[in-house]
Amino acid sequence: MERTLGRIADMCGGRxxxxxxxxxPIAGVVIDSRKxxxxxxxxxxxxSNVDGHEFVAGALEAGxxxxxxxxxxxxxxxxxxxxxDVLEALQRxxxxxxxxxxxxxxxxxxxNGKTTTKDMVYAxxxxxxxxxxxxGNFNNHLGLPLTLLSMPEQTEVVVLEMGMxxxxxxxxxxxxxxPDVAIVTxxxxxxxxxxxxxxxxxxxxxxxxxxxxxxGLLICSGDEPLIPxxxxxxxxxxxxxxxxxxxxxxxxxxDYPIGMKPEGGGMAFSARSEGEARFAIPVLGSHNVGxxxxxxxxxxxxGIDAERxxxxxxxxxxxxxxxxxxxxxxxxxxxxDAYNASPTSARxxxxxxxxxxxxxxxxxxxxxxxxxxxxxxxxxxEVGRYAADAGIDAVYAYGxxxxxxxxxxxxxxxxxxxxAFTDKAAMIAHLRAHxxxxxxxxxxxxxxxxxxxxxxxxxSEPLTGENxx
Ligand SMILES: CC(=O)N[C@H]1[C@@H](OP(=O)(O)OP(=O)(O)OC[C@H]2O[C@@H](n3ccc(=O)[nH]c3=O)[C@H](O)[C@@H]2O)O[C@H](CO)[C@@H](O)[C@@H]1O[C@H](C)C(=O)N[C@@H](C)C(=O)N[C@H](CCC(=O)N[C@@H](CCC[C@@H](N)C(=O)O)C(=O)O)C(=O)O
Ligand SMILES: Nc1ncnc2c1ncn2[C@@H]1O[C@H](COP(=O)(O)OP(=O)(O)OP(=O)(O)O)[C@@H](O)[C@H]1O
Ligand SMILES: C[C@@H](N)C(=O)N[C@H](C)C(=O)O
Numbered sequence: 001m002e003r004t005l006g007r008i009a010d011m012c013g014g015r016x017x018x019x020x021x022x023x024x025p026i027a028g029v030v031i032d033s034r035k036x037x038x039x040x041x042x043x044x045x046x047x048s049n050v051d052g053h054e055f056v057a058g059a060l061e062a063g064x065x066x067x068x069x070x071x072x073x074x075x076x077x078x079x080x081x082x083x084x085d086v087l088e089a090l091q092r093x094x095x096x097x098x099x100x101x102x103x104x105x106x107x108x109x110x111x112n113g114k115t116t117t118k119d120m121v122y123a124x125x126x127x128x129x130x131x132x133x134x135x136g137n138f139n140n141h142l143g144l145p146l147t148l149l150s151m152p153e154q155t156e157v158v159v160l161e162m163g164m165x166x167x168x169x170x171x172x173x174x175x176x177x178x179p180d181v182a183i184v185t186x187x188x189x190x191x192x193x194x195x196x197x198x199x200x201x202x203x204x205x206x207x208x209x210x211x212x213x214x215x216g217l218l219i220c221s222g223d224e225p226l227i228p229x230x231x232x233x234x235x236x237x238x239x240x241x242x243x244x245x246x247x248x249x250x251x252x253x254x255d256y257p258i259g260m261k262p263e264g265g266g267m268a269f270s271a272r273s274e275g276e277a278r279f280a281i282p283v284l285g286s287h288n289v290g291x292x293x294x295x296x297x298x299x300x301x302x303g304i305d306a307e308r309x310x311x312x313x314x315x316x317x318x319x320x321x322x323x324x325x326x327x328x329x330x331x332x333x334x335x336x337d338a339y340n341a342s343p344t345s346a347r348x349x350x351x352x353x354x355x356x357x358x359x360x361x362x363x364x365x366x367x368x369x370x371x372x373x374x375x376x377x378x379x380x381x382e383v384g385r386y387a388a389d390a391g392i393d394a395v396y397a398y399g400x401x402x403x404x405x406x407x408x409x410x411x412x413x414x415x416x417x418x419x420a421f422t423d424k425a426a427m428i429a430h431l432r433a434h435x436x437x438x439x440x441x442x443x444x445x446x447x448x449x450x451x452x453x454x455x456x457x458x459x460s461e462p463l464t465g466e467n468x469x
Contacts, residue, residue: 001097001149002027005065005079008041011096012089014067014081021079024065029093029149031142038063043090045142056080087142094145095176103132103155105177106298109162109170109208110185110221111201112345113291114139115319117185120281120295121159124304124312129156136319139163144173157302165191165371167204174211181298182208184220185291187227188344189379193371202226203234210237219297221290222246222253247293249286255297257289262355265325271296277306281313284323284335284355287348321452323352323442330463332435333359335442338451341369343379346444347386353442354390360438361393365431365454367445368399377404384408384418393417394434398427399449428457433465 006022009015016022027039033055036042042059044052044066056066060078067089068080075082083089098105106121108114115137122133132151138144139161151158162173174182187202195201202224209218209231216239220227231238246253251272259278260269266282269289273296281292296309304312318324321339328334337349346369353362364387372379384405387395389412397406397420406420421427431454435441441458445451 001029001151002153003097005041005081008065008093009081012067012081012083012093014083014089017068017075017080017082018078021065024079026065029090029146031090031146033059036062036064040064042066044068044086045090052086090149091141091145091172091176094148097151098148098158098177101151101153101155103151104157104180104302106157106159106181106183107162107174107177107179107208107212108160108183108185109164109205110183111188111190111205111342112348113185113287114161114163115339116283116288116322117183117291117295118159118161119318120292120313120316121183121298123316124295124299124309125157125159125302127308127312128304129302130154131157131159133159134161137161137163141169141172144176148177162208164204164207166194167200168207170204170207171211174208179208179212179216181217181219181301182212183294183298184208184218184227185294186221186287186344187224188342189372190340190342191371192373192375196373199226199230202230206230206234209242210234210239212239212242214239215241215243217243217245217298217301219245219247219294221294222248222256245297247290247297249290255293257286257293260286260289262357267292273297273300274306274309277310279310279313282316283318284325284352285348286351287345288323323349326455326459328437328458328463329460330435331437332458332463333440334455334458335440336452336455338367338443338445338449338455339447341367341444341446342372343369343383346383349442349444350383350387350390350392353392353440356440359440360436361440362391363394363396363431363435363439363441364392365396365398365427365441365443365445365451366402366405367443367449367451368401370401370446370448376401380404381408385411388412395419396421396427396431398422398424398445398451398454424454428454429464431458432461432463435463435465437463 005024057076065079125131255273258270324336326334385408395409
């Protein structure tokens with residue numbers, strides 16, 4: 001974003017403290033003073049360690065401009081814009097910049113699949129349009145505005161992940177960036193701790209529908225009964241002429257896969273919406289075919305045809321740690337699905353593992369699934385039982401909650417095939433001593449468990465058992 005400081009003051013609802021700075025050229029917004037340049041606008045935010053205002057004087061000395069919280073003492077001399085609330089000013093600036101750019105908005109929310117679907121929508125639109133997308137997981141009240149402010153001026157479509165962990169959060173994000181196309185991937189159990197019920201998760205997610213532009217398109221799962229139920233409850237809040245397109249497993253939805261099968265390390269499928277065309281995605285899992293159908297529906301809205309869809313999906317570059325296939329030095333097949341976990345995504349991961357062919361053993365390493373609220377132990381036990389019923393050959397459970405997953409697995413697995421740990425190093429040592437190079441191991445846990453550390457260990461260290469190499 002390039003604007004004069006005076007224009008930025010107008011865009012964010014602030015007051016320029018020195019009129020002489022009105023024509024100062026600004027290129028880019030930063031929230032970390034260690035990354036600014038002389039044409040930056042520094043936005044000082046509070047954090048768990050320090051308040052960014054402590055770095056404003058240094059930013060001005062470096063030639064940058066800065067926001068300043070109205071009423072805060074000690075404002076240094078320099079190119080300052082005084083605002084009522086720094087975070088709100090950042091959000092207003094981002095929204096104003098989006099409106100001035102004229103870019104269309106694809107907003108993506110859901111308990112699981114936001115990042116994956118974002119990457120897919122980006123890959124499809126990028127075959128024809130100038131597209132910008134959320135980097136990593138920057139999907140909240142701070143990440144979304146920063147995504148917008150990093151958007152090139154000529155962007156035609158911006159693809160935004162919209163995350164939440166409480167009611168009202170998606171509504172805020174949709175106010176900052178009202179979607180032309182809104183996607184709700186699924187309603188799972190993520191953040192049940194705050195929301196209390198899946199019904200409330202659905203209400204929180206469908207705030208994106210209420211925030212969509214009149215005549216806009218809502219693309220959502222047709223397999224989730226809570227979605228039509230909540231849409232009926234909130235129909236008075238929905239925009240005029242909202243169009244709804246559903247994707248799901250069968251003909252109960254507007255679109256569904258035909259002839260879906262694992263192929264070449266990913267999935268191949270046709271779609272009811274695209275006739276005889278065959279598509280391929282370089283990632284396993286029927287749930288990722290569902291994500292692809294949602295992404296294709298969004299792309300269709302922007303005139304992307306089947307040939308471009310084939311190209312875009314084939315060239316998909318998926319953000320890491322989403323069933324990411326890796327190989328250990330021993331030749332062991334590793335599937336790193338350790339970015340995050342909830343019961344829905346854990347079951348999806350187990351389905352992928354159970355469907356793998358050509359491996360001596362299929363091993364699940366399951367870490368705790370966090371933020372699930374009062375029923376967390378039951379959810380873990382049910383996932384462990386699900387793994388046993390799916391025919392997984394061995395289950396490693398890591399973390400205090402995963403002890404319940406181990407109990408659930410033992411309901412239908414030999415006890416010597418189920419191992420529970422609270423010490424990551426001990427689990428890694430046991431894995432290295434008992435895995436064979438012909439095995440496949442899938443890792444699944446919430447972000448807070450940092451299970452990727454076990455993936456990295458098995459990727460870089462040899463196996464030590466009698467069959468290890
Ligand atoms: C404000 C900020 O920058 N926070 C980040 C910062 O946090 P920390 O508390 O450590 O900051 P400090 O106290 O160190 O510093 C305060 C500020 O001062 C700046 N500063 C510091 C030193 C200096 O010399 N100069 C400086 O200018 C500094 O830059 C600070 O601004 O660092 C953390 C570690 O890197 C970051 O994690 C933290 O970022 C916060 C959490 C954040 O919200 N970041 C967004 C960009 C973001 O989108 N992060 C996503 C995670 C989003 C997420 O969790 N989404 C949920 C759903 C939504 C939940 C919602 N309720 C919520 O609250 O998020 C999901 O399930 O997906 C990400 O990074 O993945
Ligand atoms: N439609 C889906 N149904 C179930 N699980 C899914 C689905 N899509 C992705 N997943 C799984 O959920 C996990 C997270 O995927 P992804 O990062 O794309 O979702 P997200 O919504 O961005 O997650 P988070 O909210 O934790 O950032 C991965 O393990 C992935 O395999
Ligand atoms: C913080 C939120 N984005 C998240 O990832 N929560 C999971 C459950 C975790 O912290 O592990």
